[in-house]
Amino acid sequence: MSIKKLVEGNKHFLEDKFKKYEHRYIDLVENGQHPKALFIGCSDSRVVPNLITDTKPGDLFVARNIGNIVPPYKEDGTSGNSIAAAVEYAVFILGVSEIIVCGHSHCGAIAGLYQTEKLETQGLHHVKNWLKHGQEAKNYVEAHIGANETEQNKLIMTEKISVIFQLKNLLTYPTIREKVEEGSLNLRGWYYIMESGEIEYYNEEKKEFVKMIKDQE
Numbered sequence: 462m463s464i465k466k467l468v469e470g471n472k473h474f475l476e477d478k479f480k481k482y483e484h485r486y487i488d489l490v491e492n493g494q495h496p497k498a499l500f501i502g503c504s505d506s507r508v509v510p511n512l513i514t515d516t517k518p519g520d521l522f523v524a525r526n527i528g529n530i531v532p533p534y535k536e537d538g539t540s541g542n543s544i545a546a547a548v549e550y551a552v553f554i555l556g557v558s559e560i561i562v563c564g565h566s567h568c569g570a571i572a573g574l575y576q577t578e579k580l581e582t583q584g585l586h587h588v589k590n591w592l593k594h595g596q597e598a599k600n601y602v603e604a605h606i607g608a609n610e611t612e613q614n615k616l617i618m619t620e621k622i623s624v625i626f627q628l629k630n631l632l633t634y635p636t637i638r639e640k641v642e643e644g645s646l647n648l649r650g651w652y653y654i655m656e657s658g659e660i661e662y663y664n665e666e667k668k669e670f671v672k673m674i675k676d677q678e
């Protein structure tokens with residue numbers, strides 16, 4: 462993909478989509494944004510929040526990072542944590558009622574949890590440091606996984622368990638916990654499967670991820 466393709470893309474956007482939905486874009490400027498959900502996803506170019514949920518500008522407030530990670534709350538607010546800032550803004554300024562943490566299959570960040578030495582030798586110090594927030598999930602999987610599980614299953618399990626740990630981290634934010642407990646904010650754990658386009662959600666009762674859309678019968 463060259464920069465030329467991106468410039469041509471904007472030309473195409475102006476001529477086609479912007480023209481078609483101009484009233485909506487103007488309305489979002491005049492009346493402001495009122496998204497109902499904060500979507501915390503991975504930076505992976507193959508996981509496109511608006512595409513996989515068929516949503517439009519104004520629908521989702523999005524925060525993406527490597528591994529869809531939510532670092533735990535720090536009282537003094539000095540963690541330099543962009544997710545904490547996005548959560549605060551989405552919940553207290555925009556008034557979202559849903560926070561979705563969406564993991565995905567074939568996540569390079571999750572694979573990276575098992576290759577920290579390699580990251581170090583490659584000079585990826587920031588990536589290695591960031592992935593510290595994912596260690597809890599990795600440790601959990603290593604302690605619970607069967608001895609005969611394949612490498613692929615281990616990664617899938619870590620991708621899913623990590624989502625649950627990120628939801629747990631969201632609850633370390635006192636104001637988030639308060640809103641969840643009073644029922645004005647819902648936390649959702651999702652898992653996007655790249656090869657099928659399907660999304661699974663974490664079912665609290667079953668303690669497992671289940672397909673969001675049931676198979677057509």
Ligand SMILES: [Zn+2]
Binds near residue numbers: 504505565
């Ligand atoms: Zn990823």
